[in-house]
Amino acid sequence: MTPTLTQARSHTVTPRRRPKRARRRGTLIAWAFLSPALLLFLFFKFIPMFEGLRMSFFEVRPYLGDRWVGLDNYATIMTDDAFTAAIWHSVLLALGTTAGSLVLGLLFALLVEGPARYLWFIRTAAFLPVVTTMAAVAEVWRIMYHPADSGMVNSILGWIALEPQPFLASEHSSLLSIMGMNIWRGTPYDMMIFLAGLVGVDRTLYEAAAVDGATTWHRLRHITLPALRPVFWILFTLAAIRGLRVFVEVYVLTNGGPNGSSEVLMTLIYKLGFQKSELGIAAAGGIVLFVATLLLTVLVQVMRRRQNA
Amino acid sequence: MMRFDSALGLEARRGPLATVGKVLAYAFMVIVFTGPLVGLLVSAFNKTLDPTAFSLWPDDFTLENFVQAGKKNVYHYLFNSFVVVGFGLLLQMLVSVFAAYALARKKFRGMAFVMLIMLATMMLPEEIIAIPLSLVLADMPIIHADLIGTYAGMILPVGAWGFSILVMTEFMKEVPVELEEAARIDGAGELRIFFGIILPLCRPALGVIGVFGFTMIWDQYLLPLIVAPESSMWTLPIALRSLRSDEEVGIGVLLAATLLALLPSIIAFLAFQRQFMRGLTSGAIKG
Numbered sequence A: 001m002t003p004t005l006t007q008a009r010s011h012t013v014t015p016r017r018r019p020k021r022a023r024r025r026g027t028l029i030a031w032a033f034l035s036p037a038l039l040l041f042l043f044f045k046f047i048p049m050f051e052g053l054r055m056s057f058f059e060v061r062p063y064l065g066d067r068w069v070g071l072d073n074y075a076t077i078m079t080d081d082a083f084t085a086a087i088w089h090s091v092l093l094a095l096g097t098t099a100g101s102l103v104l105g106l107l108f109a110l111l112v113e114g115p116a117r118y119l120w121f122i123r124t125a126a127f128l129p130v131v132t133t134m135a136a137v138a139e140v141w142r143i144m145y146h147p148a149d150s151g152m153v154n155s156i157l158g159w160i161a162l163e164p165q166p167f168l169a170s171e172h173s174s175l176l177s178i179m180g181m182n183i184w185r186g187t188p189y190d191m192m193i194f195l196a197g198l199v200g201v202d203r204t205l206y207e208a209a210a211v212d213g214a215t216t217w218h219r220l221r222h223i224t225l226p227a228l229r230p231v232f233w234i235l236f237t238l239a240a241i242r243g244l245r246v247f248v249e250v251y252v253l254t255n256g257g258p259n260g261s262s263e264v265l266m267t268l269i270y271k272l273g274f275q276k277s278e279l280g281i282a283a284a285g286g287i288v289l290f291v292a293t294l295l296l297t298v299l300v301q302v303m304r305r306r307q308n309a
Numbered sequence B: 001m002m003r004f005d006s007a008l009g010l011e012a013r014r015g016p017l018a019t020v021g022k023v024l025a026y027a028f029m030v031i032v033f034t035g036p037l038v039g040l041l042v043s044a045f046n047k048t049l050d051p052t053a054f055s056l057w058p059d060d061f062t063l064e065n066f067v068q069a070g071k072k073n074v075y076h077y078l079f080n081s082f083v084v085v086g087f088g089l090l091l092q093m094l095v096s097v098f099a100a101y102a103l104a105r106k107k108f109r110g111m112a113f114v115m116l117i118m119l120a121t122m123m124l125p126e127e128i129i130a131i132p133l134s135l136v137l138a139d140m141p142i143i144h145a146d147l148i149g150t151y152a153g154m155i156l157p158v159g160a161w162g163f164s165i166l167v168m169t170e171f172m173k174e175v176p177v178e179l180e181e182a183a184r185i186d187g188a189g190e191l192r193i194f195f196g197i198i199l200p201l202c203r204p205a206l207g208v209i210g211v212f213g214f215t216m217i218w219d220q221y222l223l224p225l226i227v228a229p230e231s232s233m234w235t236l237p238i239a240l241r242s243l244r245s246d247e248e249v250g251i252g253v254l255l256a257a258t259l260l261a262l263l264p265s266i267i268a269f270l271a272f273q274r275q276f277m278r279g280l281t282s283g284a285i286k287g
Helices: A002-012 A017-055 A072-079 A081-111 A117-131 A134-144 A152-159 A174-199 A203-211 A216-244 A248-253 A265-275 A279-308 B016-043 B064-071 B074-105 B111-123 B130-138 B151-158 B162-173 B177-185 B190-201 B203-218 B222-227 B236-243 B252-271 B273-286
Strands: none
Touching (some): A017 A279, A017 B074, A017 B130, A017 B151, A072 A081, A072 A279, A081 A174, A081 A216, A081 A265, A081 B016, A117 A174, A117 B016, A117 B252, A134 A152, A134 A174, A134 B236, A134 B252, A174 A216, A174 A248, A203 A216, A248 A265, A265 A279, A265 B130, A279 B111, A279 B130, B016 B252, B064 B074, B064 B252, B074 B111, B074 B162, B074 B190, B074 B203, B074 B236, B074 B252, B111 B162, B130 B151, B130 B222, B151 B222, B162 B203, B190 B203, B203 B252, B203 B273, B222 B236, B252 B273
């Protein structure tokens, strides 16, 4: 079928004229098809982005006109105790969630790898947290974390003879409790991606290692884990970026409390922007978050290159 | 020689001890990851008055929570959510297939630039632009419309999504060029080729971007929070926070509403599981 078609074309079209005209027409059509996406991106991504950048250098005063303040907003962020605490909380939460989900995700992926039908069922069931609506699942966890002895998680702790915990109600455990829920939701995602990576590992290597008398641990350490390295980096980057920008879970579970102990960058920006109308400082906070995300991505890429070289 | 279907080779271990170990480990996984969801499903139909009564065991089956939910406007919020997700998804899928057609099937000047734009939007989380976006929505540049408090304000910003454009582009590249050329020789126009040939062949990919788009739009929180200051425009996820306690049925209304907010994404996932897994791995491995 193919040869006949190409032949037909070379017969019907004069070779000289077609390329240029066709290309120009193709370009026009391409831009027409792209225009809805580009327009929407322009209005709802790029204009807000540049507007945010502009606002970060101004004291934004609706109806009065904005006043240029240079880098004052950034200086405020870097010196304000609430902001530095929030940045610190964001980093802790991102690191804890990322590490927890990666380790548990890998562990569970290894446990449920295989073609058996019941494993497919377990994988599907375990994956459910990932597709759930964040706000709804956070309400469920808020109820489960109820600080009284009879709260659900505390009842379970009671079975294994542990003291009841205050969870979200205490300054010392609020951030950890949020982390717990995030790991619960992040682990199955990492597990699925690790599983996709495990499919690519050459089975004959396992067999050869078994013939050579290698233990399960050796096989994991020298065959499986090295093969998963690229997957690991991708997951690390994705999770860390997601971790830095958390908003919904904190907003629903604690709204930054008690006493600011779980305030993260995004909840603080939200409060400044929408409750205190400090729009300039809030915009600068957004830019800081953006730069942090960008730096993190670049850093991971560089580390990855170096390791592969 | 040993055969390996997995890295740990667990399937080869069949002793009684190994079986017990495996069953315990798998049961633990299923309970941990589905327990909270099953607990919600059960408790939403329980007569629960205080937050400690959240449980995995049904007692006193009742629909009272869902009746009370109606009095608290929960079904109105649910309706809003469906309006946003319905029109939002339709727009998003249309925009994606159009853009993907250009990126996958055309060679044109500026293509590298457009790809760069797509990737940049994926690098840029919406949280970061939330504050300026609220100002832009209140007074749209050029057209000077105020989208705050409108459905359009919640729908248009999710209309273009880099992820779904890129997934669709990858898929459209696979459609053999001969089919398109044959149609062109038969005199088919651009739209005819697009709707008649390319799109029908991309049906599996439409499933992928459909189910991902659905969960993405349904999960939107910050955007409706910014756009809908009045409770009449709230979507269900952002309404949950205000339903926390009710004098008559305690947390029952919250549980019923939470269940209603969770079910659509879970149903979408279970119905389109294969497409979901496919999009998940292609998105993460490539992106």
